Amino acid sequence: MENVLVQLKNINKLFGGNKVIDDVNLEMKKGDFVTFLGPSGCGKTTLLRMVAGFYEPDYGEIIINGRNVEKLPPYKRNTPMVFQEYALFPHMTVFDNVAYGLTIQKENKKVIKERVEKALELMQLAHLQDRYPNQMSGGQQQRVAIARALVMNPEVLLLDEPLSNLDAKLREQVRVELRLIQKKLELTMIYVTHDQQEALAMSDMIVVINKGVIHQCGSPADIYFRPKTKFVADFIGTTNFVEGSVKNKEGSEVQIDYVGNVLNVISDEPIKAGEKAIISIRPESIKISKEVKVGTSINLRGKIKHSMFLGEKVRYLVVDEYNKEWIVDSFDSGREILDGEVMLNIDKDKPHLIYEK
Incomplete structure (x- = not known):
């Protein structure tokens, strides 16, 4: 595939005697918004966490930009992850939360200020940089979590059901904003959801997973109008x-x-x-x-x-x-x-x- 950034080759993962990822092979292009879609317990989050480095595959290769990373810890992969629970530090301001990763890397203070301000502006949070998480709405806290990942200039940005805690109208608003930012920055994003409408609305490529097996990869139109299996046809819409x-x-x-x-x-x-x-x-x-x-x-x-x-x-x-x-x-x-x-x-x-x- 032309311009491939992420490759998963023969990925397998077992928890105890249960195989949760079964021989997954997948290629993702640079600049694409890729969604792992499937029911609860299908293995999509496990697959995402292996790309992030939180789990190691029992067998197989994870290649990012030509480099094998399956043995590397998360902090050496440049694949920050946005979680469903926000995971913000309650004792830190918005600015300090977003700057945390750069501070740990001992980045220059001037560079930190410039990059944090740029990330906050992208997420429409510049006017809230001195607030604390408990002074913000759920939607604002999620924007802070995304800004904290964006400030690291990620090679691949990973998102694990980041909008599921928001109400329906706010979720739709934030996903539009997220998609526009992804296109503007030409970011490669891998997004996990069980929401079919969310996957159809946001993705360049949807990967439909069930019981640890990929049933189909394709554009939203292909997945919806030309499903390859009965499961895909029934699960999507x-x-x-x-x-x-x-x-x-x-x-x-x-x-x-x-x-x-x-x-x-x-x-x-x-x-x-x-x-x-x-x-x-x-x-x-x-x-x-x-x-x-x-x-x-x-x-x-x-x-x-x-x-x-x-x-x-x-x-x-x-x-x-x-x-x-x-x-x-x-x-x-x-x-x-x-x-x-x-x-x-x-x-x-x-x-x-x-x-x-």
Whole structure:
């Protein structure tokens, strides 16, 4: 991969007899915002801590900028970490908290002042430099923790669920600020979260992990619209799974038989006629109406079981004529909420094939 900064080669980690990281191989480009995403206990924080130097892999190599670091302690890696708990010193001012790492390194006082002031300005904290942590909000304390890491001019900045203690609106605001700073400074960041929306909104590359195994790496669009496994499709957002069999395949065009209906999908998977297949269709990719739509790949009759008004959309639970339940999201529907008998209209390019042997 061009411009690779971080490489993980055959990384394995065991705690007792439990393998929490299972033969992970990964390359991360310089200047990218990379997110490790997965459910609690999947191994994402363990993987991050091995990059930081808090854990040593039982087997494998960690290479940063061409240098093997898996045996080096954290302070020799230049990979500062921002924690969920902030970890600020309560007896120090904001300025002294941010300056702490440089002070330990016995950096020149003039350099410390310049770099701390620059970091505080980036995080919009310059006016709060004389305050103590207990005089600040949670969002402000998290900004201080990030500034303390930025002041070290990190080769790679590591963040372990740093926004999870903030309320929803503040979390969205801080993640926008963090992403803008990352782009401005062209920083390489590795970010851990279990929040799918956060990962989709912030990342250049998402690494989906489950039970210590990487299921898929890719851009947010690839992960969302072209999941490689059923786990990825189900974990990222909401989806509808359709089980069917391959009716025909010509090149990348695949016809899937769903109870006598033909779903057309595009796939380069090595799949043959007669084989079982799983289709993923996102709720927003299905149109709901009272009539058949000409030109769509498939029209299914159904009955609305339940509807939920969610502000920007209405979410419908619809049971089709074959007794399968569908989740359908209708955006910009005005004040109209449908009920009773409906048609589900699915366009040709919306279904995505997931083929798992």
